Amino acid sequence: MNEIRTVDDAILEIKDLVVSYTTLSGEITVVRGVNLSVERGMTQGIVGESGCGKSTLAFAIMGYLDRNGNIDSGEILLDGEDISDKPRKWMKKIWGKELNIVYQDPSAALNPSIKIGKQIGEVLETHSGSSEKEARVETVDMLMELQISDPEIVADSYPHQLSGGMRQRVCLAMALISRPKLMIMDEPTTNLDVTVEAKILDIIKDLKSEFNTTIIYITHDLGVVYEVSDRSGVMYAGQFVEEGPTEGLIGSPIHPYTRGLLRTVPEVSTETRKGKLQPISGSVVELDALPEGCKFNPRCPYRQEGCAEAEPEFQVLDGDRQVRCFEAEEIVEEEYERKPGGGEEMSEKKGPREKILEAKNAKKYYGEVKSKLFSRENVDERVRAVDDVSFSLDEGNTLGVVGESGCGKSTLARTIIGLEEITDGEITLEDKDISVPIEGRDQEVLREIRIVFQDPRATLNPKRTIKQAIVRPIKLAGASHKEAVTRAEELLQAVDLGPSYLDRHPDQLSGGQKQRVAIARAFASQPELILCDEPTSSLDVSIQSSIINLLLDLQDDLNTAFMYISHNLAVVSYISDYMAVMYLGRLAEVGPTEDILNPPYHPYTEALLSSISVPNPDVEQKRIRLSGVVPSARNVPSGCRFHTRCPRKVGEICENEEPPIQVVGDDEEHAITCHIPVEELKEVEPVLQQ
DSSP: OBOOOOOTTEEEEEEEEEEEEEETTEEEEEEEEEEEEEETTOEEEEEOOTTSSHHHHHHHHHTOOOTTEEEEEEEEEETTEEOTTOOHHHHHHHBTTTEEEEOSOHHHHSOTTSOHHHHHHHHHHHHTOOOHHHHHHHHHHHHHHTTOSSHHHHHTSOGGGSOHHHHHHHHHHHHHTTOOSEEEEESTTTTSOHHHHHHHHHHHHHHHHHHOOEEEEEESOHHHHHHHOSEEEEEETTEEEEEEEHHHHHHSOOSHHHHHHHHTSOOOOSSOOOOOOOOOSSOOOOTTSOOSSSTTGGGOTTOOGGGGTSOOOOEEETTTEEEOOTTHHHHHHSOOOOOTTOSSOOOOOOOOOOEEEEEEEEEEEESOEEEOTTSSOEEEOOEEEEEEEEEEEETTOEEEEEOOTTSSHHHHHHHHHTSSOOSEEEEEETTEEOOSOGGGSOHHHHHHEEEEOSOGGGTSOTTSOHHHHHHHHHHHTTOOHHHHHHHHHHHHHHTTOOGGGTTOOGGGSOHHHHHHHHHHHHHTTOOSEEEEESTTTTSOHHHHHHHHHHHHHHHHHHOOEEEEEOSOHHHHHHHOSEEEEEETTEEEEEEEHHHHTSSSOOHHHHHHHHHOOOOOTTOEEOOOOOOSOOOOTTSOOSSSTTTTTOTTOOSHHHHHSOOOEEEESSSOOEEEEOSSOHHHHTTSOOSEEO
């Protein structure tokens, strides 16, 4: 029986909503017949890949669509009143008072020329009639509620003087200060470190309880939606395909698309190389060229003959779950088997290999030591981005490097590739000294190291074809033009694009396709080492999983070594043979991935693992939150650099003495830099338990 779920105490009701955009190629319907009821005081999560209509739905609720956007039909009831057809002048009266939004990028939401206190206070002065003095008091109180240290100082600061996590808290304060009936959060933690994200998610949950705020939380991260949402809806091609209580939806998904999304997510697990991830086949449908029948049917493993002929409607199953699928009742009868590591087996973990890369006491400082006026003393104002780092990497293996922003991960990579000149120490590649900038390296070394950046748009020349981008490094390696073109075709085939892409330009490709081209180009000279600097952080989970599988396949085929840099511990733990945990320019812990993910942990590693949002009801996770922010690399703390935030700080020894490097186990591969004895660290309870 087809029906739509209703709620007795709904703060928001969306009925048969249709939203379209007028483009040069005609009308494109982006939101297609959406129905949703959000109960007062609850958090409704909305997830889906890019282009599914999540943000358009949010802007339609806010009455803030672009000029070419239009609500064609349907209703949006806020506390019983239809606001779908209200003019912008009317909507301005409720923005900030009854309805508010927190965006992904806090820098774009804050005025750089106005102090924080004034920006937050203006909301109260406008909507509550508060005086400037009253607004100031309430602003400081709200900043304290959001666990912001020195709220008076923050209120008198400009946005550029605050960290990204602090700016996002300010945006939350601005959204909550007027106690709105409904708050929409559109990817508010996507660009934040995992430790900062964890604290903000905790704050969101606490504030919801304290103020009974109703929240719509939009994200592509299934772990985050599991963390904060009471109910969740999964969107595809402008519609909800599944909606229900979050724990049930994540724990036992029904719709094939929901199941597909969950199986693309690498989960942190003490078992590495569990099997390949399972990306959803095909790509997200274009909204201006939707297939007949069920819009997911071209990618669906449960597809039947009738799925391409008629479109399924929402039906209520299991009492409180809504699903849009013809096969839903049959799928419910199946026992859902969670396979976070995928199905197809991967190659066995690699044994000892030849050493390909080694860093010995590598340092990269910025700035200089200055003479102090009227004094014989000098002032060392150098930024210690990489400070005395040593490690090695064998051929065909992957070293994952993790840590918060500012820890030195990317600077380390740029020093290895030669984009930054090393200050001190030594870096060798196959016993060749590469401690010189890129212009001082010979052609052989240049061919043997390649890098894949986070944003392929910044590294692919928009005026050059894909053929030109890939053929050039092959020809520089000594191949003829004909050989180079043949090799380029083979590389594109290897990254699942094919020769037909050779004559295209970058702007004719999607983000995932651009990243595949960047990877193909990186492999063009058959390098010994590839540095991957956040290569999947901006991609949807399905594209991310296919890129990860691609890297692993190419690595197995060509025996290439990877250094994989990311703040996503789930991805790093999945792809890496070894891990290095960096904090403030130094290695806190390094060793085989299985050892890093099991006690004994460095206290910083333990905190990072505790901060991950794991979309699995069967996993129990210890909760550890770090206080404060990463200190400045210009003025590093004495003793252990982590002592200012360490939840396991021993005492004055941590403040005054450099911690020793402690080797764990007989193989001497696992090392922890900490004052706490290894035997005591071994007694620490695991962060993740299943």
